[in-house]
Amino acid sequence: MLTVDNISVRRGVSTTLEEVSFSLEPGRTLAVVGESGAGKSTLISAILGLVRCSAGGVSWNGAPVSRCRPALVMQEPRAAFNPRLSLRRSVMEPVVAQNLVFEPERLAMLCRALEVQPDLLERRPDQVSIGQAQRMGILRALIAAPPLVLFDEPLSALDAVTQKHTARLIADMQAQEGFAALIVTHDLGYAAAFADDIAALREGRIEEMGTAQAFIAAPQTDYGRTLRDAAFALGALERVA
Amino acid sequence: MIGVFTGFLLRAIVVLIGAALATFALLWHAPGDPALAIAEARYGQNVSKEVLDFIRSEAGFDDGFWTAFWAWLSPLMLGDFGQSSVNGREVWPDVVTAMSYTFPLALVSLALGLAVSVPLALIATRKPGSWLDRGAVALASVGVAIPAFWLGLLLILLFAVQLGWLPAMGAETSAHSILPAMTLGFGVAASLTRIIRSGILEARGQPFLPAFTRRGVARRDIARDHVAPHAVVPVVTVLGLELAFLLEGLVVVEVIFARPGLGSFLVNAIFARDFPKVQAVVILAAVIFVVVNLAIDLIYRSLDPRVSGRDA
Amino acid sequence: MRSLYVLVTVCLLLAIFGPMLASHDPTAINIPNRLRPPGGEWLLGTDALGRDIFSRLLHGARWSLGLAFVVSLLGLIIGTTVGLIAAQGGRVADWIAMRTTDTFLAFPELIAAVVIAGILGANTGSLIFALTVTGWMRYARIARGIGLSVGNRGYVVQARLAGLSPLAIARWHYLPSLLPSLTVVWTGMLARAILGISTLGFLGFGVQPPMPEWGTMLLDARVHMRSAPLQMIWPGLCVVISVLAINLAGDALRDALAEQDAKT
Numbered sequence: 164m165l166t167v168d169n170i171s172v173r174r175g176v177s178t179t180l181e182e183v184s185f186s187l188e189p190g191r192t193l194a195v196v197g198e199s200g201a202g203k204s205t206l207i208s209a210i211l212g213l214v215r216c217s218a219g220g221v222s223w224n225g226a227p228v229s230r231c232r233p234a235l236v237m238q239e240p241r242a243a244f245n246p247r248l249s250l251r252r253s254v255m256e257p258v259v260a261q262n263l264v265f266e267p268e269r270l271a272m273l274c275r276a277l278e279v280q281p282d283l284l285e286r287r288p289d290q291v292s293i294g295q296a297q298r299m300g301i302l303r304a305l306i307a308a309p310p311l312v313l314f315d316e317p318l319s320a321l322d323a324v325t326q327k328h329t330a331r332l333i334a335d336m337q338a339q340e341g342f343a344a345l346i347v348t349h350d351l352g353y354a355a356a357f358a359d360d361i362a363a364l365r366e367g368r369i370e371e372m373g374t375a376q377a378f379i380a381a382p383q384t385d386y387g388r389t390l391r392d393a394a395f396a397l398g399a400l401e402r403v404a
Numbered sequence: 405m406i407g408v409f410t411g412f413l414l415r416a417i418v419v420l421i422g423a424a425l426a427t428f429a430l431l432w433h434a435p436g437d438p439a440l441a442i443a444e445a446r447y448g449q450n451v452s453k454e455v456l457d458f459i460r461s462e463a464g465f466d467d468g469f470w471t472a473f474w475a476w477l478s479p480l481m482l483g484d485f486g487q488s489s490v491n492g493r494e495v496w497p498d499v500v501t502a503m504s505y506t507f508p509l510a511l512v513s514l515a516l517g518l519a520v521s522v523p524l525a526l527i528a529t530r531k532p533g534s535w536l537d538r539g540a541v542a543l544a545s546v547g548v549a550i551p552a553f554w555l556g557l558l559l560i561l562l563f564a565v566q567l568g569w570l571p572a573m574g575a576e577t578s579a580h581s582i583l584p585a586m587t588l589g590f591g592v593a594a595s596l597t598r599i600i601r602s603g604i605l606e607a608r609g610q611p612f613l614p615a616f617t618r619r620g621v622a623r624r625d626i627a628r629d630h631v632a633p634h635a636v637v638p639v640v641t642v643l644g645l646e647l648a649f650l651l652e653g654l655v656v657v658e659v660i661f662a663r664p665g666l667g668s669f670l671v672n673a674i675f676a677r678d679f680p681k682v683q684a685v686v687i688l689a690a691v692i693f694v695v696v697n698l699a700i701d702l703i704y705r706s707l708d709p710r711v712s713g714r715d716a
Numbered sequence: 717m718r719s720l721y722v723l724v725t726v727c728l729l730l731a732i733f734g735p736m737l738a739s740h741d742p743t744a745i746n747i748p749n750r751l752r753p754p755g756g757e758w759l760l761g762t763d764a765l766g767r768d769i770f771s772r773l774l775h776g777a778r779w780s781l782g783l784a785f786v787v788s789l790l791g792l793i794i795g796t797t798v799g800l801i802a803a804q805g806g807r808v809a810d811w812i813a814m815r816t817t818d819t820f821l822a823f824p825e826l827i828a829a830v831v832i833a834g835i836l837g838a839n840t841g842s843l844i845f846a847l848t849v850t851g852w853m854r855y856a857r858i859a860r861g862i863g864l865s866v867g868n869r870g871y872v873v874q875a876r877l878a879g880l881s882p883l884a885i886a887r888w889h890y891l892p893s894l895l896p897s898l899t900v901v902w903t904g905m906l907a908r909a910i911l912g913i914s915t916l917g918f919l920g921f922g923v924q925p926p927m928p929e930w931g932t933m934l935l936d937a938r939v940h941m942r943s944a945p946l947q948m949i950w951p952g953l954c955v956v957i958s959v960l961a962i963n964l965a966g967d968a969l970r971d972a973l974a975e976q977d978a979k980t
Contacts, residue, residue, distance in 0.1 A: 235877055237873075239870060243871055243874050244871055245888070245889055257878035415815070419815065419822050420822065422818075423823065430831070434835045435836060545963060546956065549957075549963060551914055551915055551956075553914075553918045560941070561948065648825065651824040652826035655919075656918070670831070671919060686828075
């Protein structure tokens with residue numbers, strides 16, 4: 164279980180996260196929504212230990228998070244891959260780095276599940292489409308079967324059709340693999356459709372947190388209502404509400 | 405700006421202490437018995453053991469590295485460079501005398517280099533790619549490849565030995581400075597020409613300049629307001645390297661032309677293993693170098709607004 | 717451009733195979749035939765000890781160019797390591813590495829090299845040490861600068877999350893990005909090393925006689941400036957031509973890389 168215990172992050176004089184607490188069970192999905200600059204990316208960096216918390220702490224089953232080798236799916240699919248190396252090398256990096264036994268069946272299974280043609284693995288990142296690159300990114304994140312996967316705006320670089328398809332694939336993979344998923348997104352529609360719980364982040368604080376249904380049906384705070392109404396106005400919530 | 409300045413100053417102090425430590429460590433680990441070298445320089449061969457022991461305790465060789473370092477550093481920070489280990493004379497007055505030969509030569513050479521390179525670069529960039537431009541580039545490329553000691557020797561060969569026009573050795577008259585200044589000035593001119601030329605070309609390539617020309621802004625105004633300030637920035641950034649180049653050239657040139665400046669002083673001190681003198685020149689060179697580079701950094705920041713917030 | 721490749725190749729070939737072309741033993745003393753003018757048996761004449769200057773120049777290429785190669789390569793390795801430690805190792809490591817670099821940059825390089833080589837005693841070992849110790853800092857600065865920007869790229873973050881060791885990250889993700897710029901710096905440092913070796917040799921702190929290093933040869937020739945002025949031309953010319961060729965090759969390399977950058 165991921166436990167985020169009252170963390171604050173300061174950068175220079177400004178505070179980007181303040182007293183954020185929540186926990187996330189394996190098999191469940193938490194979506195963190197909020198405007199640009201609300202501190203969503205900082206939250207991911209803090210959980211992964213890429214930035215230091217000025218207060219509070221993050222743990223996985225009581226141990227440092229880095230010990231469970233969490234995986235990250237990035238917003239810019241191609242940036243996650245070294246442009247000079249084949250995708251196969253990058254995808255296999257977690258297996259090599261952690262001295263795991265390579266299981267060809269797992270790679271084949273993930274390729275099938277994520278609808279990645281295995282021959283694409285021999286290409287370099289600039290030789291595949293953005294959508295393919297993002298599925299490769301998910302493949303790389305899952306290859307070592309991590310218990311915790313963080314998604315940083317996983318859909319925002321993709322076009323609408325690919326977004327829908329990729330969101331479906333992520334949900335299916337989670338159902339199959341049972342990892343804990345934390346999805347940071349500005350898209351409340353996506354969060355409402357695929358997450359179990361939703362946390363609304365604003366200026367570094369969690370304004371409101373609850374199950375997805377409750378959040379959409381009856382937001383408890385002004386900010387929650389603002390987010391929901393904006394999503395309704397844009398037609399993003401029609402398919403769930 | 406003040407915060408930046410104090411930051412730089414602190415860094416300069418850290419660097420100078422490090423430099424002093426490096427210098428001292430080098431001399432401390434120098435091969436051979438320094439006491440024996442000193443004794444032989446002072447009293448000739450066959451020195452007795454008592455003399456050696458006396459020299460050792462006098463110079464603090466017995467006290468261990470850090471004690472000896474501190475014993476050397478603390479008077480140094482107050483400007484006391486100690487006495488020559490060979491003849492016992494105060495080092496500092498001799499250093500000052502040597503500087504009086506070195507600095508005028510350095511300034512004249514720098515002026516000479518500027519007087520040649522700036523017009524040359526301006527003429528060359530009038531028509532980039534013309535034979536004049538190619539000639540200037542070729543001359544500058546050859547110029548930076550010529551070692552100062554060889555150029556100095558060639559000038560002596562031509563002007564002193566073959567033609568007999570100028571004196572080569574010593575520093576008695578101002579005529580004695582002509583060949584050394586030519587040697588150093590040539591090298592400075594060559595490297596500055598390359599830098600100023602590419603600075604001007606790059607400044608001319610700024611994407612918004614054609615728009616000014618189309619709107620009828622005078623060529624001269626563009627040159628003054630947009631090309632010149634931009635072209636100065638790369639020149640300022642390499643001034644530190646130019647200074648190093650000049651100081652290095654000075655050492656060699658002073659040795660070749662037998663001028664009693666800091667360079668000869670240093671080389672003679674090394675040969676005599678007169679460590680206090682070596683230390684004095686090295687520390688002095690480091691102080692000059694660090695202070696000038698600090699000034700260059702500050703000038704650079706005031707010239708280029710883009711870097712003012714960035715950690716250098 | 718093509719003439720440049722030819723020039724660099726000729727320099728390289730001369731440094732490697734030059735000694736085989738030598739007509740005489742470069743250190744064989746032959747007093748009866750001292751200070752011979754160029755021509756005849758001795759292509760470029762003989763020096764004050766009757767040694768064949770042409771053979772000495774050919775053998776000297778190995779000293780001057782070979783040592784410069786060693787020195788600049790050692791500097792490259794040390795500097796890149798320091799720069800990558802600074803870029804990868806966190807704030808404290810960065811501060812220590814960079815202040816160390818600044819400290820070594822506090823002296824004009826060649827002067828520091830003269831002092832180090834002079835104090836440690838004139839021999840080839842201290843020459844290499846002196847020029848290496850004073851010649852790694854530019855690599856460190858470049859490596860750190862590029863390394864810091866590479867460190868923020870997504871694939872480096874991924875590699876770190878995956879648990880790849882710092883050494884493997886440096887090898888696979890940092891070095892390929894660093895190599896082009898480091899190669900350009902390396903050509904410049906190679907040229908500087910050639911100048912440094914000949915300068916130290918000329919001052920008497922470098923390669924020692926009777927080894928035919930070009931700077932040391934000039935030191936010998938200087939004494940006979942009046943009677944045999946041509947002797948002073950050849951070694952200097954060798955230095956100038958090799959430095960020029962390497963500098964021009966570096967310029968061409970830099971332009972080619974800039975063009976490549978502009979394309980992508």
